Amino acid sequence: MASPRRDVPGVLAEYERHLAAERNLAPHTVRAYLTDVAGLLEHADRLGTSDVSDLDLRTLRSWLAHQQVTGRSRTTLARRATAVRVFTAWLARTGRIPTDVGASLRSPKARQTLPPVLRQDEAAQLIAAAAGLADDGSPTGLRDCAMLELLYATGVRVGELVALDLDDVDRGRNVIRVLGKGRKERTVPFGQPAAEALDAWLTRGRPQLLAPRSGAALFLGARGGRIDQRAVRTVVHRRIADVPGAPDLGPHGLRHTAATHLLEGGADLRSVQELLGHASLATTQLYTHVSADRLRQAYRQAHPRA
Numbered sequence: 001m002a003s004p005r006r007d008v009p010g011v012l013a014e015y016e017r018h019l020a021a022e023r024n025l026a027p028h029t030v031r032a033y034l035t036d037v038a039g040l041l042e043h044a045d046r047l048g049t050s051d052v053s054d055l056d057l058r059t060l061r062s063w064l065a066h067q068q069v070t071g072r073s074r075t076t077l078a079r080r081a082t083a084v085r086v087f088t089a090w091l092a093r094t095g096r097i098p099t100d101v102g103a104s105l106r107s108p109k110a111r112q113t114l115p116p117v118l119r120q121d122e123a124a125q126l127i128a129a130a131a132g133l134a135d136d137g138s139p140t141g142l143r144d145c146a147m148l149e150l151l152y153a154t155g156v157r158v159g160e161l162v163a164l165d166l167d168d169v170d171r172g173r174n175v176i177r178v179l180g181k182g183r184k185e186r187t188v189p190f191g192q193p194a195a196e197a198l199d200a201w202l203t204r205g206r207p208q209l210l211a212p213r214s215g216a217a218l219f220l221g222a223r224g225g226r227i228d229q230r231a232v233r234t235v236v237h238r239r240i241a242d243v244p245g246a247p248d249l250g251p252h253g254l255r256h257t258a259a260t261h262l263l264e265g266g267a268d269l270r271s272v273q274e275l276l277g278h279a280s281l282a283t284t285q286l287y288t289h290v291s292a293d294r295l296r297q298a299y300r301q302a303h304p305r306a
Contacts, residue, residue, distance in 0.1 A: 008041060011052060011096070018090055024183050026159075036083035039063070052091060057101050060084055064107060081107030116247040117257040118240075120264075123152055125243045127193070134200065142205030143219060143227075144235050146197040150176070151236070151251055153194040155258035155276050158229045158251035165216040169198065180277035188275055 012034060019030045043063040044055060063084075067077055088102030118126065127148060134145040151161060160178045168177040175189045190198075201219075211224025221227040233250045240246050240253075249257070255276070262272050 008038075008052075012038065014094075015087065015090060019086075023086075026181055026183075029181075032079070033083045033086065036080045037087045039080075040084055040087075053097050055088065055091075055097060055101055057104055060088075060102055060105050064105070078107050081105055116249060116253060117260045118243075118246055118249065118253070120261055122243050122246045123257055123261070126239055126246070127152065129242050130239055131197070134197070134205075137204060139205040139208040140222065142197075142201045143209075144239065146194075146201035146205070147219060147232060147235065148239060148254075149194040149197040150190060151254040152258055153190040154178075154188045155255045155262075156188060157255060157277075158232050160277075161251070162219065162227055162229055162232060164218040166202075166218055167216065169218065171195065171198070178277065184277065186274065186277050 015037065016030060016034055019025045019033055020027075025033070040060070040063050041052070043066060044059050047059060047062065049055060049059055064077060064081060067080060072080075085102040085105055088097065088105075089100050091097045092100035127145075130141075130145040130148045133141040135141075147161065150156070151158075154176065156176075156178055157180070160180060163179060164176060170176070173189075174191070174195050175187050178186050178188055180186060206220060209220040209222070209224050211220075213223075213225045214220055215226070217226035219227045219232075221231055229251075236251050236254060237248065240249050247253070259272055259276055262275070263269075
């Protein structure tokens, strides 16, 4: 029987199946984990550790230290440490190593930075500008308006937006069915402005771009296929550039904006967590810091004794 290290392709193939089938991770997350683990095994090989069964905590720490020396950010280090811990736990559970050597691995905590967001008046200007582009009835203008309305109304991720199909939209109840991280499904409501923009796109815009390759995709690209994430990012950056003084945001910035405005409007954390599809409430709590920071800034600017 080949040793685990010498059969790296086989081990990684089984690990990939574990990540995808058992842990239900998204394809891009699976790729990131596999890339990190492959880097660790290459580093171990250079240190003379030829078998997976010989991995130890010193080797793991050496790999992380090398990442830090080569300029990797704290966020990257934290993610790679997580990838290694998941890998060594799997190795131990499947009997490939006697003990989980990664259980004691620590990494620098990623700094939580306050994401830039649009003010409510800037968001209104963005949507108004997009609606103006749709006035000429062009299919791309109608599509862009509907996408911006939906991104801001729901706070969905760009990957979730482009994955939407026609039957994921309930136009009677004004909700969309979203398949999020970990393949978890959730239902997210949207308001009347987004509903009107969607109706305009579906009745007057989408039929003009419809092609044999369109399938059930809700949003289509210029050639009729399902629109991709890069095209959506381009649309968002271009339209936000038309708003004077607004920070340069992509689709994820609109997600931050939606969450911030929900909390500023009085929504509770649990509801926002459910809407955004956060697995942890701690992730949603970041937006309370955003709101508090904006409140302090407004106080300093407006109060005579600030």
